[in-house]
Amino acid sequence: MKLARPIVIALSVSLFLAACAAVQQQKAQAARADTGEFHNLQLFPQNITHDELIGNMRGFARALGTRCDHCHAANPPGSKEQFDFASDAKPEKNVARAMLRMVHAANNDYLAKVNPHGQMVTCNTCHRGHTVPDTNAPAESAPPPPPS
Numbered sequence: 001m002k003l004a005r006p007i008v009i010a011l012s013v014s015l016f017l018a019a020c021a022a023v024q025q026q027k028a029q030a031a032r033a034d035t036g037e038f039h040n041l042q043l044f045p046q047n048i049t050h051d052e053l054i055g056n057m058r059g060f061a062r063a064l065g066t067r068c069d070h071c072h073a074a075n076p077p078g079s080k081e082q083f084d085f086a087s088d089a090k091p092e093k094n095v096a097r098a099m100l101r102m103v104h105a106a107n108n109d110y111l112a113k114v115n116p117h118g119q120m121v122t123c124n125t126c127h128r129g130h131t132v133p134d135t136n137a138p139a140e141s142a143p144p145p146p147p148s
Helices: 004-028 050-064 091-114 123-127
Strands: none
């Protein structure tokens, strides 16, 4: 159990550093004006900026090891856009919404009340680059010490 704490700390620091790097990369790009181009947003605020929405989508893609086509339906060939982002045709999109609700509830209803360090659950907490979370618990490297 003593080994688990340094691993959790190391993972938290790694996630924090990765997030900082992503934020810096996003800031380096020119901001696009919000043109009201988003339709069928159910969990994100209607006034979310293009850069914020794309940043979130990229984070989901990295955490699940996917691309846009995992959740978003393709438009017919020859269309202006490759994907119909507003479409709910793919069931994975509704699964993603349910998962976002679950993560939000875990962070706000539980962790915020008991976690003094501000650590939060993210998609990567369980998925770690795979569409289906690994349900096997990590193997312990050594048995816990006997009680003294």
